[in-house]
Amino acid sequence: MKSMFYPKLAWMGIRKNSRLYIPYILASMGMVMMYYIVAFLNTSSALQSVPGGEVMQSMLGFGMYVIAAFSLLFLFYTNSFLNRRRKKEFGLYNILGMGKWNLAKILVSESVMSAVISMGGGLLAGITFSKFAELGMVNLLMGEAKFSFSLGAEAILETLKWFSIIFLVILLQTLWQIRGESAMELLHSENAGEKPPKANWLLALTGLVILAAAYYLAVSIENPIEALLWFFVAVIMVIVATYLLFIAGSVTICRILQKNKSYYYKTRHFVSISSMIYRMKRNGAGLASICILCTMVLVMLSGTVCLYAGTEDSLRNRYPRNIMIDASFRSMEAMESGVMDRVREAAGQAVSAEGDGTLITENVLDYPLVDFSCIMAEGQFRTHDENASAFQMSDYADAWQIFLVPLEDYNRMMDQKEALAPGEVLIYTTKRDYEKDTITVNDGEAMRIKKVVPEFVQNGVDAEQIIPTMFIFVPDLAEAARPLEGLVNEWGNPVMGFRWNYGFDLDCGDEMQMRILDRAQAALEHEMMRMKADQDALDGTEETSPFLAYSRCAAKERATFYGLYGSLFFLGILLGVVFVFAAVLIIYYKQISEGYEDQARFEIMQKVGMTETDIRRSVNSQVLTVFFLPLIMAGIHLAFAFPMVHKLLLLFSLTNLKLLLIVTVCCYLVFAVFYMMVYRITSRGYYHIVSMWAEKK
Incomplete structure (x- = not known):
């Protein structure tokens, strides 16, 4: 045989099965394009020079691994659809005299062609759109971008x-699949496994x-x-449960509908239900995969969009005032030495x-x-003192950060007039509620909670x-x-710390705020x-200062926040x-695939009197019966994940x-509209396949 025989045969197979190959190749190109864009941005010098760019690039490095891993799983999964449709063709080649080695040459040729087209087209699209992605990233970081075309050689090789x-x-x-199957098994592979689980x-x-x-x-x-x-x-529990429910539950639903005579014995329902019930194992797995992917998209988009939209809120929580000064003292005496007045001045x-x-x-x-x-x-x-056992990972579910604050400062900051009797306290909690009536620390005297106050001025530490x-x-x-004085942890450091939080807002721009920050730090x-x-001079030692402090500025950290949340x-x-x-x-x-499988069934039904209108109604019944289950289930998953x-x-x-x-609601509604558009397009493709025999007459 000539050397180009197998490549020609492979190319002919791709052309004849273009309805299957074109979406596969386009999806492969999309994966290649996405990976290249992320790899390009991960090494972009323009992005690196923007404040917050390094943070963003570290996150993009993680994204490269996610896309690569998902591409392998996804293309591996979708390639199984191609194999299932092509096995009958390969079985025919096998019967006509081609051995497994000849079939392997055809498959290698097809794979090389698909890979070259996918990687070539994907890289071309990635290079085309990579600069737009770079400009978009720089805008997310609120930097200045210059349009200059560049190729990422390292990203291309990667x-x-x-x-x-x-x-x-x-x-x-x-x-490996072709190697282990006989010619007859290849010929009848499309009908294999059509038994309800x-x-x-x-x-x-x-x-x-x-x-x-x-x-x-x-x-x-x-x-x-x-x-x-x-x-x-x-997440793992939801994935497992979704597959079990769609594989087993979908069969159960079909059987229930089959027993409902008033529903089942109608033209538009009879064919669709009877055909679906014998392939629900594959059908259910596909629906479960769609549901899981929809849920992932919705959770991911709602979370990341909310994070980016709420960047300024997060920044304000972390830095409650434009200028923040955090000071720590070695003792209560050092705190009361007058240093706070000098810092204010x-x-x-x-x-x-x-x-x-x-x-x-x-403020x-x-x-x-x-x-x-x-x-x-x-x-x-x-507390974790030197006599206590080391914290375990499970302990952090019960961990708390405690701040003791003078009541007079609470009243002054919140403009209140609360009073406490001996042994009484007020509390304010974040991230979780405290449901007990008293507070006890290290077997000490119990402090009775008089009231849980609704709010207090944050200091940024909690955030x-x-x-x-x-x-x-x-x-x-x-x-x-006093009960915690003298206690040290396993490293010899005091269990408690003496701190002072001071901050204020300024009605000026970011640059002036940063200059004020530099003066305050000096x-x-x-x-x-x-x-x-x-x-x-007092005790002749060379220990560290009894007062340590540093200043922070929201304007200075804004780029880092946008780098993290933007990425x-x-x-x-x-x-x-x-x-x-x-x-x-x-x-x-x-x-x-279901259209090709149902084509013969609809042909038989039309010969015994089923009209074209009945076929269309039956198609809509079949698609609607199961198609919107993933979207509905994804919405339920999203609601419980909220x-x-x-x-x-x-x-x-x-x-x-x-x-x-x-x-979250907007993401679901937009996605639902997109999902319905996909439904309309794919249902037309299904109808066209099941009615093709009539068009040939």
């Missing part, structure tokens, strides 16, 4: 390497129980740390110097506190940590802290050096598009529940 491996793995799996009720009940357990986890967890620990467990001088005396500080935040971390165990808080915080407002700070460093010198938003959009590609292609192949997603977003300092609700 893309070619990974997708060559992916196509090679797919080819090897196809060759056994033990449907047992599988359906198992899936229902697992899904109920996953839903219970999602809605019952109150602690954001527990939500983080259990999130992936709940120095901060005021920095504002006056930069603002020419016209700027004034607003001043000013209060001292004592802080310590502890674990809720056996009904009381226990940067994942454990919940409890503010305890006490009549006397020194007296409340004043803080001068004060720390002065106090260290006084301490050294998550971009990855959410990009991966959402990838998952949508996957869902659409699975829907398309599901409709096309509380857990909200808890996880709290870890990113996003507390705007209303924003998350609006974004």
Whole structure:
């Protein structure tokens, strides 16, 4: 045989099966394009030079692995549709005299052609759109972008390497399947396995129980740390339950409909139900895959869109004032030495110097506190001192950050007139509620909770940590802290710390705020050096200063926040598009493969009197019976996942529940419209296939 015989045969096979190959190649090109764009952005010098760009590129590096792994699984899955349709053709070749080695040459030629077209077209599209993606990323970071075309040689090589491996793995799996089947098995492969799965009720009940357990986890967890620990467990449970319910439950539904004589014995329902019930194992798996992909898209988009839209809210939670000063002291005596007055004066001088005396500080935040971390165990808080066992990972579900704050500062900051009797306290909690009536620390005296106050001025510390915080407002700070004096942890550091939070807002631009920050930081460093010198002269030691402080500015950190949330938003959009590609292609192949399988059945039914109108009604009945189940189920999954997603977003300092609700509902509605458009297109393709025999007459 001539050397070009097998490539010609392969190309002819691709052309004859263009209805199957073109969507597969287009999806492969889309995967290659997405991977190249992310790889290009990960090495982009323009992105690296923008503030926050390094943070964004570190997140994009993670996105590269996600897209590569998903591309392998998805293309491996969709290639099975191609194999199923082509096996009959290969069986015919086998009967006509071609051996398995000859078939392997055809498959290798087809695989090389598909890979070359996919990688070539994908890289061309990726190179074309990569600059637009770069400009979009720079805009997300609020930077200035310049339009200059460039090629990412490193990204091209990385893309070619990974997708060559992916196509090679797919080819090897196809060759292995052909090797193990006889000519007759290949010829009848389309009809193999058309038996309803056994033990449907047992599988359906198992899936229902697992899904109920996953839903219970999602809605019952109150602690954001527990939500983080259990999130992936709940995701796996939902995936397993979805497959069980769609595979077994769909068969059960078909059988129930079959027993309903008034529904089943109608022209538009009879053929669709009787044909679906014998292939529901594959049909259910496809529907479950669509449902899981839809849920992933919705959860990902709603979370990342909400994060990016709420960036300023998160920034404000992390930095409650434009200028923040956090100070720590070695002891209560150092805190009461007058240093706080000197820092206030120095901060005021920095504002006056930069603002020419016209700027004034607003919304001043000013209060001292004592802080310590502890674990809720056996009904009381226990600190991690040198005599306690080391914290385990499971302990962090019960971990708390405690702030002791003077009652007078609470009344001053919140404009209240609360009073406390001996042994009484007020509390305010974040991220989770505290349901007991008393508070006990390390077997000490119980403090009775007089009231849980609705709000307090945050200091930014709670927003940067994942454990919940409890503010305890006490009549006397020194007296409340005395039981913890002298306690040290396993590293020899004091269990509790003495701190002071000071901050204020300014009515000026970001650049002036950063200049004021630099002046304030210089004043803080001068004060720390002065106090260290006084301490050294007093006791002759060379220890660190009894006062340590640093200043922070929201304007200076804004780029980092937009880098993190912007990259998550971009990855959410990009991966959402990838998952949508996957869902659409699975829907398309599901409709096309079932169309070919049902073609003969509809031909027989039309010969015995079924009209073209009846066929169209039957097609709509079949598609509507199962097609919208994934969308409805994805909506239910999303609704139950909402509380857990909200808890996880709290870890990113996003507390705007209303924003998350609006974004989630909008994402679902937009996706539902898109889903219905796909339904309309694929149902027409299905109808065209099942009625092709009539068109040939």
